[in-house]
Amino acid sequence: xxxxxxxxxxxxxxxxxxxxxxxxxxxxxxxxxxxxxxxxxxxxxxxxxxxxxxxxxxxxxxxxxxxxxxxxxxxxxxxxxxxxxxxxxxxxxxxxxxxxxxxxxxxxxxxxxxxxxxxxxxxxxxxxxxxxxxxxxxxxxxxxxxxxxxxxxxxxxxxxxxxxxxxxxxxxxxxxxxxxxxxxxxxxxxxxxxxxxxxxxxxxxxxxxxxxxxxxxxxxxxxxxxxxxxxxxxxxxxxxxxxxxxxxxxxxxxxxxxxxxxxxxxxxxxxxxxxxxxxxxxxxxxxxxxxxxxxxxxxxxxxxxxxxxxxxxxxxxxxxxxxxxxxxxxxxxxxxxxxxxxxxxxxxxxxxxxxxxxxxxxxxxxxxxxxxxxxxxxxxxxxxxxxxxxxxxxxxxxxxxxxxxxxxxxxxxxxxxxxxxxxxxxxxxxxxxxxxxxxxxxxxxxxxxxxxxxxxxxxxxxxxxxxxxxxxxxxxxxxxxxxxxxxxxxxxxxxxxxxxxxxxxxxxxxxxxxxxxxxxxxxxxxxxxxxxxxxxxxxxxxxxxxxxxxxxxxxxxxxxxxxxxxxxxxxxxxxxxxxxxxxxxxxxxxxxxxxxxxxxxxxxxxxxxxxxxxxxxxxxxxxxxxxxxxxxxxxxxxxxxxxxxxxxxxxxxxxxxxxxxxxxxxxxxxxxxxxxxxxxxxxxxxxxxxxxxxxxxxxxxxxxxxxxxxxxxxxxxxxxxxxxxxxxxxxxxxxxxxxxxxxxxxxxxxxxxxxxxxxxxxx
Numbered sequence: 001x002x003x004x005x006x007x008x009x010x011x012x013x014x015x016x017x018x019x020x021x022x023x024x025x026x027x028x029x030x031x032x033x034x035x036x037x038x039x040x041x042x043x044x045x046x047x048x049x050x051x052x053x054x055x056x057x058x059x060x061x062x063x064x065x066x067x068x069x070x071x072x073x074x075x076x077x078x079x080x081x082x083x084x085x086x087x088x089x090x091x092x093x094x095x096x097x098x099x100x101x102x103x104x105x106x107x108x109x110x111x112x113x114x115x116x117x118x119x120x121x122x123x124x125x126x127x128x129x130x131x132x133x134x135x136x137x138x139x140x141x142x143x144x145x146x147x148x149x150x151x152x153x154x155x156x157x158x159x160x161x162x163x164x165x166x167x168x169x170x171x172x173x174x175x176x177x178x179x180x181x182x183x184x185x186x187x188x189x190x191x192x193x194x195x196x197x198x199x200x201x202x203x204x205x206x207x208x209x210x211x212x213x214x215x216x217x218x219x220x221x222x223x224x225x226x227x228x229x230x231x232x233x234x235x236x237x238x239x240x241x242x243x244x245x246x247x248x249x250x251x252x253x254x255x256x257x258x259x260x261x262x263x264x265x266x267x268x269x270x271x272x273x274x275x276x277x278x279x280x281x282x283x284x285x286x287x288x289x290x291x292x293x294x295x296x297x298x299x300x301x302x303x304x305x306x307x308x309x310x311x312x313x314x315x316x317x318x319x320x321x322x323x324x325x326x327x328x329x330x331x332x333x334x335x336x337x338x339x340x341x342x343x344x345x346x347x348x349x350x351x352x353x354x355x356x357x358x359x360x361x362x363x364x365x366x367x368x369x370x371x372x373x374x375x376x377x378x379x380x381x382x383x384x385x386x387x388x389x390x391x392x393x394x395x396x397x398x399x400x401x402x403x404x405x406x407x408x409x410x411x412x413x414x415x416x417x418x419x420x421x422x423x424x425x426x427x428x429x430x431x432x433x434x435x436x437x438x439x440x441x442x443x444x445x446x447x448x449x450x451x452x453x454x455x456x457x458x459x460x461x462x463x464x465x466x467x468x469x470x471x472x473x474x475x476x477x478x479x480x481x482x483x484x485x486x487x488x489x490x491x492x493x494x495x496x497x498x499x500x501x502x503x504x505x506x507x508x509x510x511x512x513x514x515x516x517x518x519x520x521x522x523x524x525x526x527x528x529x530x531x532x533x534x535x536x537x538x539x540x541x542x543x544x545x546x547x548x549x550x551x552x553x554x555x556x557x558x559x560x561x562x563x564x565x566x567x568x569x570x571x572x573x574x575x576x577x578x579x580x581x582x583x584x585x586x587x588x589x590x591x592x593x594x595x596x597x598x599x600x601x602x603x604x605x606x607x608x609x610x611x612x613x614x615x616x617x618x619x620x621x622x623x624x625x626x627x628x629x630x631x632x633x634x635x636x637x638x639x640x641x642x643x644x645x646x647x648x649x650x651x652x653x654x655x656x657x658x659x660x661x662x663x664x665x666x667x668x669x670x671x672x673x674x675x676x677x678x679x680x681x682x683x684x685x686x687x688x689x690x691x692x693x694x695x696x697x698x699x700x701x702x703x704x705x706x707x708x709x710x711x712x713x714x715x716x717x718x719x720x721x722x723x724x725x726x727x728x729x730x731x732x733x734x735x736x737x738x739x740x741x742x743x744x745x746x747x748x749x750x751x752x753x754x755x756x757x758x759x760x761x762x763x
Contacts, residue, residue, distance in 0.1 A: 021072055021102070022140035024079040030105040030137060034064040035144040037117070043152040044126070052124070056117050056148060064103050068664055074100035098665070105142040110135060117148055125187035126150035127222070154187045157228040168208070168235055168244035172216070175202040181218075187229050192218045199233075204306035207246030209329060209339060215239040249302045250338035253279045256287045258344035260324055286347065288382045294421055295319065295435065298341055304329070314433030316345065319420050321384045323348045352376050358394075367757060368408070370394030386418045406452060412445035414459075422464055434467035453507050454487040463516075473520040483565070484510040484610065502686055505609040506646060511565040512608055514542035524580060534578040540611065543569035543603055552603035560603055568608045572598035574652075578763055586662035592763045594654040599681060606650075606682070613652035613678045615701075618758040620654065621674045623703020623722035625754065630678040633689035633699050635729035649678025651692045653700070656763060660709075668709040672720070675702045677728055689729075698735075702726035705754075709761070720756040 022031055037057045039049040065075045078099030084092040110133040121129040128151030135144050159181045162169035180195045196213040203211050219232040235244070273280045275289035277300040295315045297308035309327070316325045324346040332338035356372040370392055377387040396408040416439060423438040443459040463477030486507035497504045518538040526532060546552075547569040552560045559566050574596035581589040598607045617626030628636050631649040654676030663669045677700050679692035689699075705722025725738050742748045 021075050021079060025102060025104070025140060029102075030140055030142040032062065032064055032103045032105040032108055033141045033143055035060050035113075035146060038145070038147045039150065040147060041149040041151075044150055048153070052121070052126075052148070052150065055124075056120060056146075059116060059120060060113055060144075060146075062103050062107055065100055072100075073664065074098065075102055078102070105135070108135075108142075108144055110144060113144070114146065117146055121148060121150050123189035125153040125155070127154055128152075152227050154222060154227050154229050156181060156183055156185050156187060156231060157224055158183065158230045160230065160232045162234060166244070167246070168203075168211075168239070171203055171206055171208065171246075172199055172233065172235060175199050178202075181231055187220070192231070195233075201306065204304075207248065207303040207305065208243065209247045209304050210240070210243040210245075212243070215243055245337055247304045247337055247339045249298045249300060249304060249341055250332045250335055251279060251340040252277055252296065252298055252300065252343075253281065253340065254292050254296075254343045254345070256280065256282045256292075256345050256347070257284055258324075258326070258346050260346055286379065286382065287384065291319075291384050291420070292343075296343070304339055311433040312343075315435050316343070318433065318435050319384045320386055321348060321378050322346060348378055350378050352378075367759075368394055368396030370410075380417070384420045386416075388416045388418075390414050407450045409448045409450070410445060412443065414441065414443035416441050422466075424464075432467055432469050434469075436464065436466035438462075438464055448488075451490055452493045453489045455507070456485045456487060458483045470525070471521055471523050475516075475518045475520075477516045479513060480516050481513040482510065482610070483512075483563075500686075502684075503646075505648075508609065509565045510608045510610060511562060511567045512542050512611065513546075513567065514540070514544060516540045530582045532580045532582075534576075534580075536576045538572075538574045540570075540572040540598075542572075542611070543567045544571070547602035550603075554603055554605050567603055568600070568611070569602035569604045570598055570600040570607050570611065572596070572607070572611060574613075584661075586668075588660050589657065590660060590761075590763065591657040592655070594652060594676070596652040597681075598650050600650075607648075609646075609648060612648035612650065614646065614648055615652060615654060615676055615678050618718075618720070618756040619762040620656075621676055621701055621703050622672070622705055622720050622756050622762070623674060623724040623752075623754055624701060629676075629701045629728070631680045631684075631687060631690035632677065632692070632696075633728050634687040647678070649690070650681040651679040653677060653696070658762070663708075666711045668711060670707045670709065670720075671705075672707070672722075673702070673704050674722075675700050675726075677701055698732070699728045700726065701728045703754075707756075716760050718756070718758045718760065718762075720758070722754050722756065723752045 025031060035057070037053050037060070039053045039056070044052070065072045078095055078101055081091050081095035081099055084095060086092060114131045114133040118129055118131045121131070130149045132147045133144065135142055159176075159179060161173045161176045161179075163173070175198070178198070180191055180198055185191070193213075195218065196216045199216060200211060200213040215236050217234050217236055219234065221230040221232065222228075224230045271281060271283035271285075273282065273289055276293055277298075278289065278292055278296070280287075280289050280292060296312045297315075298304075298312060302308070313325055313327055316322060322345045324344075326344040326346075328342045328344070329339045330342065332340050352375075354372075354374045354376070356370075356374065358370045358372065371394065372390055372392045374388060374390040379385065380387040391411075391413045393411040394409070396410070419438040420435045421438065422436050439461075441459065441461045445457045445459075446454065447457070448454045459480075459482050461477045461480040463475065463480070465473070465475050467473045486509070489507055493503070493507075516539065518536060520534075520536045522532075522534040523529065524532045524534055543552075546567060547560070550560045552558055552569060561567075574594070576592070576594050578590065578592045581591075583589060596613055598611060598613070600607045614627045615621055616624040616629045620626075621629060627646045627648070630636065630647050634647070636647040654674075656672065656674045656676075658670050658672040660668060660670050677696070679696060679699075680687070680690040681692055684690050701724065703722050703724045703726075705720055707718060707720035707722075709719075710717040723741065725741070726735050727737055728735060730737075740748070741752075
């Protein structure tokens with residue numbers, strides 16, 4: 001078949017695919033394929049026309065069937081599925097979950113839609129708008145056409161707040177400074193509604209518990225000037241007296257063992273405990289009273305405010321001990337203008353057992369599965385503490401790459417104890433809705449790398465975790481201890497060490513201890529923002545105090561050992577910055593920069609292997625095998641071993657950018673570019689070209705590629721196909737290899753194309 005015949009066949013197939021959707025329509029019905037909106041007239045600028053057109057088209061209903069390149073595959077699947085006999089099974093799932101019912105033109109109400117466009121335009125300040133509606137039929141399809149002719153927009157001349165001296169009017173007037181209604185802005189009914197909500201939120205901070213936005217009105221005076229309005233903010237005359245009164249807190253009553261569905265609560269008066277300003281009714285004595293003193297923000301005589309109201313609820317939820325948290329405020333029986341606060345808390349089961357089966361990938365291109373058994377004890381010492389003991393086992397294999405066959409088996413256990421407070425000789429108050437936590441961890445892992453070696457690792461840490469708010473998080477480990485010891489080193493691995501001595505670092509005994517700190521900032525959960533960010537900075541200080549106290553100086557041969565193992569002494573800093581630019585509803589540009597450096601001194605001549613930097617692999621430079629690049633211009637690919645050596649460095653620079661877009665349904669696509677490398681801070685005769693220098697930008701590896709992401713909601717399966725466009729280990733002047741790209745050449749594909757299979761996004 002020649003190219004002309006092939007093109008003709010494709011066009012014919014596309015036409016048949018498109019037409020097949022209309023033959024299933026009920027008799028006399030037309031398929032609605034969408035609407036056009038034209039904004040005409042000379043009263044407003046082209047910029048205003050464009051913005052108004054976009055807003056008007058967005059509010060039109062119904063929406064037509066989703067389409068791609070003019071085709072409607074979801075509708076085709078709906079028709080193809082036919083009529084299922086039962087409300088279950090493959091055909092029912094295909095029709096209801098994958099398919100999409102036809103949007104019929106009979107469901108389109110032109111007059112109603114015209115009135116919707118008219119109202120929206122007038123509510124946006126275009127008071128003298130004229131609209132018209134029509135439709136066009138094309139065979140068994142129909143479209144709607146709307147023409148909108150807006151008048152000149154009315155602008156705000158002045159905003160007036162209440163001037164009388166009543167308590168409620170004074171409170172409303174005090175919110176004026178941050179008003180959403182600004183002079184010279186266009187009139188907008190939506191802005192007025194938001195302004196009422198804003199004023200109500202500010203009043204809630206001043207004790208006006210019973211106030212609500214409906215007690216406010218904004219009068220519009222359009223006679224003041226040509227195409228201008230005055231807005232007058234008023235409290236309605238019919239506002240009840242209780243809504244105009246600020247309230248204070250009186251009693252605070254806590255029920256820590258409340259059962260949902262209870263018709264009434266009859267407290268056991270022998271079980272009532274008084275603690276500071278709280279009344280705690282806990283017949284079973286489940287919790288220590290101080291838990292609630294640290295969690296609840298309100299105190300007796302406090303002026304009610306919505307911030308403390310929400311912070312208290314957030315803290316109770318974040319304790320992780322309660323299944324349900326219910327709060328109620330009631331007028332005091334004994335005092336006027338006072339509220340009694342009630343907290344009804346339903347605990348989670350104290351002990352639980354959870355079994356998890358995980359699918360996972362890592363930076364070394366290994367894919368595998370893991371089984372976790374977790375036992376939890378909530379409220380371990382009656383202070384809402386959480387004790388978790390877990391056991392795990394897993395296997396990892398490399399789907400593609402030189403490590404194929406060198407499987408990794410892991411088993412281990414870990415115990416974590418979390419206190420919902422800062423366990424320290426000093427008191428810490430956090431103004432956020434997140435409870436500061438203290439965490440202690442003990443763990444053991446046995447890892448067996450088939451045919452190579454085994455590694456035992458013991459870990460322990462003690463530190464603090466706290467959040468300033470939902471965006472900022474801190475983790476400070478006062479001490480973090482890692483002890484690694486090799487076992488069962490095979491003759492094969494010993495042979496490779498003889499040929500490549502740097503491999504010996506992998507199985508050296510390691511003793512690392514010292515404080516660590518990390519800070520994380522993210523606003524990526526704010527989906528409406530066009531630009532969102534993620535930043536994580538970490539600092540690792542190992543053996544510094546011990547090294548200084550003991551006078552360790554390896555350059556003079558003064559190596560200090562603990563438990564017959566030299567402890568590591570170094571400083572390591574790493575920064576991970578990510579930016580997400582929203583390009584549309586289903587597309588974005590994601591970028592990441594990683595900069596890190598580690599410096600060994602005192603008791604160490606070089607950084608411990610497990611603390612060094614690596615680059616390459618499924619979540620890094622995807623055009624290169626895991627940990628195969630660097631350091632510097634050193635050619636790690638020249639290693640003659642039957643498995644891939646782990647190239648490591650003291651300095652890391654990495655940049656990634658990726659365009660992500662929805663293709664269809666659960667399938668998303670990506671185009672990406674990765675660049676970076678690692679370097680050593682000191683010369684290494686075994687790795688020429690590895691030292692960091694001023695020419696580091698000329699030593700970057702660069703790769704590009706494309707991929708698919710299958711979003712199954714419970715996991716994202718990612719496939720990437722990448723190839724290098726710059727190889728740092730080639731001679732200077734020959735590192736760019738763009739001119740050598742040849743997808744039709746099997747030798748080039750075998751040497752350069754890298755397929756990555758992973759779970760989740762790379763960043």
